Amino acid sequence: MKLTTAIVLFFAPLITFANSSLPANRHISVQGTAEVLVEPDMAKILFKVNSVKNEPKAANNALENKVKLLIDGLNQFEITADDVVASNVKIEKTGMDYIETGDQALSEYSAIRTFEVTLNSIARVSDLTDFLLNQEVNAIQNIEFLSSKFEQLQAQAIQLAIEDAKIKANVLADSFNAKVGEVRTISSTKNSYDSGFSTAITKMHRSQQDNNSFPQIRSNDLHATISFKSSINVVFDLEITD
Structure with a gap:
């Protein structure tokens, strides 16, 4: 699958660090932020399998x-043992020993295992979920989108946040006839990762809603995406120019 990357930089206003000691000399404090959006090339599927019988051994x-x-059946999806994480068998009693009349009722026992399967081809997610449902999997609990380039993309987001901080500092300093000096402190680096669906419609200007021309969202407008976000707080020396 071709990897599509979108870079989003957020220009936040000048901020003051409430929990850090700022230098006594002239300085400038900025927060650099960045987001890298990519299409996933992998998926992790969490699901549960169980069987219910009148005896624990039969259920197991x-x-x-x-x-x-x-x-x-997972072999057809090129899923190996390393791609599967399974829980131990859990057996639960689901029936009652006695009904309200006091007569003995049959008890039922449920044998349960939970599986987490990593699929290395995002194009086969629908095929795998169809296969699981045909195998009478009781519940597909979650599908998480992943990227095989996780570390590289997170590092890219961090580097873009650093560049964003430099740009903001220089723009603000230049506006006040000043010049950015050496770095004093670097703190509060935060990285986050999230997966979900996005649509190009959400990026359209809000004015389209105001003139009642905002289009309807269709299922084929939604695209699986992964978001890598990073933010960094930086304090620079500030030099006044003549």
Whole structure:
């Protein structure tokens, strides 16, 4: 899959660091921020498998058969043992020993296992979820989008936040006939990662809503995206020019 990257820089106003000691000489405090948006090339799927029977052993045996068919079927998606994390079997009693009349009722037992599977081809997410549902997987609990270039993209976001801080400092200093000097402090670096869906419609100007021309969102307008964000607080010396 072709990787599409979008760079978003946020120009925040000049800020003061409430929890840091600023130098006594002239200085300028800025926050550099950046966001890198990319299309995912991997996915992690969390799901639960269970079997319900009248006896704990029968429930466990039925679950084992279900899991065997599941694991065998994952091979068609080039999913290896390293791509699968599974919980231990958990057996829960789901029925009641006695009904309201006092007569004994049959108890039921549920054998449960949770799986986390990493799929290395984002294009096959729909095929995998269809396969899981055909295998009577009880619940697909979460699908997380991932990138195989996680470290590189996070480092890119950090570097862009650094450049953003430099740009802001120089623009503000120049506006007051000053010049940015040496770096005094670097603090509060924050990095975050999030995955979800985005649409180009959300980037349109709000004025389109005001003139009642804002278009309807369709399902095929939504695209899976990963967001890498970084922010950094920097204090520079400030030199006054003649």
